[in-house]
Amino acid sequence: MAPKNSEASTNSKMVMNKGAWTGEEDRKLAEYIEVHGPKRWKTVAMKAGLNRCGKSCRLRWLNYLRPNIKRGNISDEEEDLILRLHKLLGNRWSLIAGRLPGRTDNEIKNYWNSHLSKKINKKEKNLQSVQLHRTASPKTCEAVAAGQETVEESSKGAAIRSLASM
DNA sequence: AACATTTGCAACCGCGTGCTG
DNA sequence: ACAGCACGCGGTTGCAAATGT
Incomplete structure (x- = not known):
């Protein structure tokens, strides 16, 4: 399957990171959102110094980094x-x-x-x-x-x- | 032990919708 | 009214770990 990325493709020279998030990326994202809040994901991605698309940041935050997230062990x-x-x-x-x-x-x-x-x-x-x-x-x-x-x-x-x- | 298959989960993609200028 | 952008959703894929042969 040919990789596509609608947001990344808006800037042909920019090659976005893909795949699993590193601890460093998580930290950057969490720190930025703590200060500025979870909005304008494209801006978050850029300002936090993450070479990721906004969508990817949003997903990571919502599914993994957000506070009060329960993981595993569905009762x-x-x-x-x-x-x-x-x-x-x-x-x-x-x-x-x-x-x-x-x-x-x-x-x-x-x-x-x-x-x-x-x-x-x-x-x-x-x-x-x-x-x-x-x-x-x-x-x-x-x-x-x-x-x-x-x-x-x-x-x-x-x-x-x-x-x-x- | 080595390989094949299955499972579980994180992440990606495309599309629809709502907002804004 | 319209176009462009950002967001959110649901479906799908990729891959590491677990399990089976």
Whole structure:
């Protein structure tokens, strides 16, 4: 895959750092934000003396350097909340993260993709095999599933609207 | 021990939206 | 009304560590 960078490409001579952040870069970013605050990321990147694009700085701050960030060890309560919110909101990771203090959307998205989606797939497969044994025709199953989907979609919309407006 | 495969997470990318001049 | 910019989001990728053969 050819590397692209929309912000970096605005200055053809400038080659931005990419990949993992070093301790030194973290320190520079944190020090700058402590003084000037987390805004104008392009300026932050330049003024902090970081050869990074603004986007990269923003992401690093939000997902790693920001104070009060919880890392790892997602508790059973948090997992349960994620599952319920995902059922309600779908892949609205930032909204879900907003309900979990100290957690980032990226962390929740990663957790979902690597842990929960598998769990759910397993559950669904189990459920399907049970249903196939119990119910009459596959068409009945489809009809039932479609009906549930419609109801879920409408409540999803209401939930997103109410959370987004907060 | 050596290699292959899988997993988990940090970071990147493209796109949509809102703000500003 | 419009263009350009900055920001935020969700999807995807890259890679090191862990695990399996």
